[in-house]
Amino acid sequence: MPRTPVPRIPVPxxxxxxxxxxxAIAALFCFLGFQYATWVSRLxxxxxxxxxxxxxxGLLLMVCGVGAxxxxxxxxxxxxxxxxxxxxxxxxxxxxxxxxxxxxxxSYPLALLVVFVDGVAVGCxxxxxxAQGAALEARYGRAAMAQLHATFSAxxxxxxxxxxxxxxxxxxVSAHFAAAAALLLLLLAAAxxxxxxxxxxxxxxxxxxxxxxxxxxxxxxxxxxxxxGAAKAVRRFAGASGAALWxxxxxxxxTVTEGAMNDWSALYLTAxxxxxxxxxxxxxxxxxxxxxxxxxxxxxxxxxxxxxRVVHVGSVVAGTGLALALSAGGTWPxxxxxxxxxxGMATVTPCLYVAAAAEGPRALALVAALGTTGLLxxxxxxxxVAGRTDLTVGMAVVAASALLVSVSARRVTWRRPSExxxxxxxxxxxxxxxxxxxxxxxxxxxxxxxTGPGPVET
Numbered sequence: 001m002p003r004t005p006v007p008r009i010p011v012p013x014x015x016x017x018x019x020x021x022x023x024a025i026a027a028l029f030c031f032l033g034f035q036y037a038t039w040v041s042r043l044x045x046x047x048x049x050x051x052x053x054x055x056x057x058g059l060l061l062m063v064c065g066v067g068a069x070x071x072x073x074x075x076x077x078x079x080x081x082x083x084x085x086x087x088x089x090x091x092x093x094x095x096x097x098x099x100x101x102x103x104x105x106x107s108y109p110l111a112l113l114v115v116f117v118d119g120v121a122v123g124c125x126x127x128x129x130x131a132q133g134a135a136l137e138a139r140y141g142r143a144a145m146a147q148l149h150a151t152f153s154a155x156x157x158x159x160x161x162x163x164x165x166x167x168x169x170x171x172x173v174s175a176h177f178a179a180a181a182a183l184l185l186l187l188l189a190a191a192x193x194x195x196x197x198x199x200x201x202x203x204x205x206x207x208x209x210x211x212x213x214x215x216x217x218x219x220x221x222x223x224x225x226x227x228x229g230a231a232k233a234v235r236r237f238a239g240a241s242g243a244a245l246w247x248x249x250x251x252x253x254x255t256v257t258e259g260a261m262n263d264w265s266a267l268y269l270t271a272x273x274x275x276x277x278x279x280x281x282x283x284x285x286x287x288x289x290x291x292x293x294x295x296x297x298x299x300x301x302x303x304x305x306x307x308x309r310v311v312h313v314g315s316v317v318a319g320t321g322l323a324l325a326l327s328a329g330g331t332w333p334x335x336x337x338x339x340x341x342x343x344g345m346a347t348v349t350p351c352l353y354v355a356a357a358a359e360g361p362r363a364l365a366l367v368a369a370l371g372t373t374g375l376l377x378x379x380x381x382x383x384x385v386a387g388r389t390d391l392t393v394g395m396a397v398v399a400a401s402a403l404l405v406s407v408s409a410r411r412v413t414w415r416r417p418s419e420x421x422x423x424x425x426x427x428x429x430x431x432x433x434x435x436x437x438x439x440x441x442x443x444x445x446x447x448x449x450x451t452g453p454g455p456v457e458t
Contacts, residue, residue: 018140024194025136025144026151028088028129031187032122033155035095038180039102039118041163045173050108063112065372067119072369074120075127079361084135085195088128089188094121096184099177127361127368133350134357134364135196145350146298153292243412244363247356248370250311250408253401254348255374256381257318260398261287261341263379268391273331286335290342298347307351308414312406318344319402326395341402348405355414 039046040061047057078087098118105111133148159180166176265283269275301310318341325337349371356367378401386394 018136018142018144021136021139021194021196022144022148024191025129025132026148027187027191028092028125028132028195029148029152030155030158031092031184031191032095032125032129033152034159034180034187035099035155035184036122037156037159038163038177039099041160042173042176045171046102046111049173050111052108056108060112060115064115064119064122065375067116068123068126068372069119069369071120071123072365075124075365075368076362078124079127079131079365083197084128084131085197087124088132088195089192091121091124091128092184092188095125096181096188099181099184100174103174103177123368123372126372127365130353130368131357131361131364132196134354137354139196143299143302145354146295146302146347149346149350150292150295150298153288153295241359241363244356244359244366246408246411247352247359247363248367250405250412251349251352251356251367251371252374252377253404253408254315254345254352255371256378256401257341257345257398257405258349259375259378260382260395260401261338264382264386264391264395264398265338268395269331269334272391272395273329273334275331275334279331282335283338286338287342290339291346294343294346295350298350301347302351306414307354308409308412310347311351311409314344314346314348315402315405315409316344319399319406322399322402323396326392326399341398345402345405352409355412 043057095118098114102111102114105114133145136144162180262284265287266280269280269283321340322337325333352367356364382394382397385397
């Protein structure tokens with residue numbers, strides 16, 4: 001069905017406005033990477049404090065992931081009530097408070113509770129900051145999401161460097177976490193003035209599921225008992241739209257691929273290729289370096305090729321490259337295959353978040369929650385397969401998962417970035433007031449080809 005043309009609204013050409021807004025949102029991505037890597041870097045100290053074995057330590061990590069995964073209903077509601085800006089600020093404050101709370105936790109059950117809260121706050125900030133990124137692209141008609149995701153990795157690296165430096169000065173977790181929390185608050189203060197404030201969504205651009213939910217909500221007023229609750233639950237899930245479900249599938253397969261590479265690449269090199277202990281860490285290093293570099297360049301690819309083509313080509317490169325490397329065997333072919341995964345999958349997640357934002361806040365929350373599920377389930381699935389066969393077969397599942405991203409993404413009608421803003425974030429009436437108009441006047445087809453005028457430059 002042909003789409004109604006969207007009138008072109010010029011973007012105010014305030015010098016540097018786009019870059020300043022992008023840096024503000026990048027600060028949120030950096031914040032999340034820094035916060036998570038900070039407490040994870042002190043897992044050995046937490047293990048010693050609570051006397052944990054590997055199983056209970058794994059449970060601590062699992063509880064964080066569970067908190068993020070089950071946050072979906074809460075995030076969808078908070079996005080509607082607070083908007084992406086306020087949700088980002090409040091969840092970031094909660095994450096900053098988690099660090100001193102975890103350092104003060106006097107028992108393992110209390111630490112589990114704190115980490116669960118951390119997971120919920122991570123789920124909230126993850127959705128809110130990606131909504132802000134989608135609104136930025138819509139406002140200026142320029143690709144930005146891949147670079148924003150690159151700053152998450154930069155935040156993780158900064159946290160690792162801080163942890164190393166603090167360990168050289170003191171082994172006290174509380175001092176380390178207090179310093180990290182102070183840096184996080186400074187980062188949040190720098191980001192706050194330029195974040196886009198949310199406006200009331202016009203009816204024509206609303207979440208596809210929200211109008212249905214409101215209409216059925218009025219009908220439900222006359223229903224009674226369990227039938228009413230069951231029908232509402234079904235409609236609420238279905239209200240995310242078929243496109244959101246396919247995007248969620250693509251996100252699951254993508255995060256399964258990423259998570260498995262993080263957890264299993266080193267072991268594959270030592271167990272299946274005979275690599276030395278010195279070479280084994282190169283697996284994750286190759287994936288990480290290629291992913292950061294590709295994300296820094298990814299927005300240029302998105303502007304030239306379109307998001308759909310970037311997702312299709314990237315996932316095929318990742319899956320095919322890894323499959324060929326597994327067939328060849330050996331350490332160096334494996335490293336080349338891992339590089340293909342990092343290169344191919346780097347821009348997949350940013351593109352999926354932008355597409356989910358176009359479907360509305362519930363869709364964005366659902367896709368984010370399914371992505372967390374993939375990160376949780378992926379490593380466990382590969383371990384299950386490897387335990388019954390070998391790790392080469394397990395890594396072949398990873399290659400298949402990457403290819404399934406392309407299969408799922410082909411079921412989605414890819415929209416231009418400007419359609420993401422009405423559903424998730426307003427047009428930016430906060431901050432200094434520049435950059436409030438909509439950009440993005442070209443249309444992207446299912447194959448990723450853009451038609452119409454190009455992006456509006458500031």
